[in-house]
Amino acid sequence: MFRTNLDNIVFFVKYIEKLRNSGLRPTKQRLRICQVLFNTQKTFHFTINDLVKKIKKQINNNISLATVYNTVRAFEKKGYLKQISINSSETYFDTNISNHHHFYDLKEEKLIDLKNSDVGPINIKKKINGKKIKSVEVLVKLED
Amino acid sequence: MFRTNLDNIVFFVKYIEKLRNSGLRPTKQRLRICQVLFNTQKTFHFTINDLVKKIKKQINNNISLATVYNTVRAFEKKGYLKQISINSSETYFDTNISNHHHFYDLKEEKLIDLKNSDVGPINIKKKINGKKIKSVEVLVKLED
DNA sequence: TGTCTAGTTTATAATGATTCTAAAAAGGTG
């Protein structure tokens, strides 16, 4: 159960198209970041520093910090990543872009996905004039 | 319907006791901050900068920025303030320490309280081994 | 009321995540 070379080619071709269709040039750096973020079975949560570490581990070549920031912001704007509202010194991002909620383990400083069935539907009854709901996020903080 | 001098005396005596009972000395600076935060009819949301502005407006004398940070952190630790999990350049605090949820107006960068009846009970079905739930916060982001 | 000590305030420096800058490099069209 390992990825063949063909799988990788398919992945890159797919993401070259995806970036082009978003108006983003498929640069070497962006495709490497796509590989780290999206060429996985499972989705995950990360900070910029986590991502930089992953890039360093998986790829011998380096990407400048400014580019990592620029790329993550661009991907977030295009909807390929979600930013998670949480008070932490570092901003968290999520490769799981579906509507879902989170546990936040305060001690470990780690996010854990909640399935929607773990929370149940949230029905916001109040309306604010001229405003519409963009997102509804539940954050459950955990302590020992 | 204005506060009498006696009301103010009652307020200060109450907060001197409250601070002492928390192991915090009732200093001039802390009592001034209590006045700005808690001597009001309505609860509110604020950032450190909001608070500094309020202090400057309501009180001719000044309090150093470090003391404002220290005091807010101390009050938060003692449970007199709540920190709100939100991704913003500045940390938000809430003088409403009851369990409640929020709208966040992305354009205005303003928090609005939701009544619990506006959201309904949130029942978290998932459990994490050895961890207990500290808080459950719903954040509803609003756009135009 | 004065002395003592731990707690507090303060100005200022340090930290650290994020954004900005502007020059060099690379993508892509013809």
Place this chain on the structure above:
DNA sequence: CACCTTTTTAGAATCATTATAAACTAGACA
């Protein structure tokens, strides 16, 4: 290749927050 635009990059700048360490003060006790 030629050209233009976008992107990358190293380094500087920004800005909220925290640390430092010296001066000050609350409160206990003589």
